[in-house]
Amino acid sequence: MFPNPGLQALGALIHFLGLTVLTFFFSRRSFLEELTTRKGWRQITWARLCVLLLLFDSYMFLLSTGVLIFGVGLQINKIACTAGIYLCVTFYTTSKLLIYAFLTEKVYIVWRNERGSRLKSPVYILCMATISLYVGIILAMVFGRIAHFRPKDGVCVIGLKRTASLLLLAYDVYINLLLAFLFLWPLLRLEIESQKLKCIARRTLIASAAALTTSTVNVALLTNLKGFELGFVCLASCGLDVVVNAAAIFWVTNGRRAARSPVSEPTVMLDTVADMDTVTDMDTVTDMANASLSSASVPVSATYRGFSPEDPRYNHGGHWALRSPYD
Numbered sequence: 001m002f003p004n005p006g007l008q009a010l011g012a013l014i015h016f017l018g019l020t021v022l023t024f025f026f027s028r029r030s031f032l033e034e035l036t037t038r039k040g041w042r043q044i045t046w047a048r049l050c051v052l053l054l055l056f057d058s059y060m061f062l063l064s065t066g067v068l069i070f071g072v073g074l075q076i077n078k079i080a081c082t083a084g085i086y087l088c089v090t091f092y093t094t095s096k097l098l099i100y101a102f103l104t105e106k107v108y109i110v111w112r113n114e115r116g117s118r119l120k121s122p123v124y125i126l127c128m129a130t131i132s133l134y135v136g137i138i139l140a141m142v143f144g145r146i147a148h149f150r151p152k153d154g155v156c157v158i159g160l161k162r163t164a165s166l167l168l169l170a171y172d173v174y175i176n177l178l179l180a181f182l183f184l185w186p187l188l189r190l191e192i193e194s195q196k197l198k199c200i201a202r203r204t205l206i207a208s209a210a211a212l213t214t215s216t217v218n219v220a221l222l223t224n225l226k227g228f229e230l231g232f233v234c235l236a237s238c239g240l241d242v243v244v245n246a247a248a249i250f251w252v253t254n255g256r257r258a259a260r261s262p263v264s265e266p267t268v269m270l271d272t273v274a275d276m277d278t279v280t281d282m283d284t285v286t287d288m289a290n291a292s293l294s295s296a297s298v299p300v301s302a303t304y305r306g307f308s309p310e311d312p313r314y315n316h317g318g319h320w321a322l323r324s325p326y327d
Helices: 005-033 038-043 046-072 078-111 122-143 162-188 195-224 231-253 282-294
Strands: 145-149 156-160 228-230 303-306 320-323
Touching (some): 005 046, 005 231, 078 145, 078 156, 078 162, 078 195, 078 231, 122 145, 122 162, 156 162, 156 231, 195 231, 228 231
Antiparallel strands (some): 145 156, 156 228, 303 320
């Protein structure tokens, strides 16, 4: 099944290390979203839900393909070989849809008018129309799948027919350029006055470029090989692709912790990108701090104050932190 022990070790490393990384990402996001409470589920936004579903989908992809490759074995029979391409198409395309949905939300945030709704935003409608085209790509991948045993050595080979791989490559290039333009144009035209929106545009541009470029390279390699790849190579390359995508999206939405006071006080967790569209001023942040304090075992008289840059408790990411009367 494996040409040499080195490739076998590399494939195992991609799956096992990828599962470890995705477990950290998912647990971290679940903690920040407070999914163990009803309040957390009620307050979760569509963009945040897309991130959680993306991480879960990526985890299930690596878990299922890892069991198939290193447990069941792609060579055992035709069903196992065919299962490899079905798992790849199902989880890989689902992860892409979730990434596109998340990036569409960020495009809407960057381009929206002060009171404009999504259905009245031409940019949002353009993105949704582009995503709907991906349904046709998925159908092309399903009907253009390849799964068979190579006659000369009986190795499982999976992939996509040339037409399906070319369509997928063309779509990846198109949406990559489209999203890059939609994030770059407001920055180049200096149409964004809010520093928070500029932060969203820059960070999301970097993440989308990294994630979508990785996917484009992966599909380009598949197309160059005429759609045929060894089963474990195809699953490992797609697995690495989804891990990179998940890492990029996690970086975009990774919140920064407010500074702690010397006394172990509760802190306000701010998802600096995902919440930029809801947190617009320091009064909102203060309300969040007071809500955090009301549910914690600290005196009611604890206040939310700013430290000067000379104070050793000054947070390099921002000068706001929780203080108590005991400071």
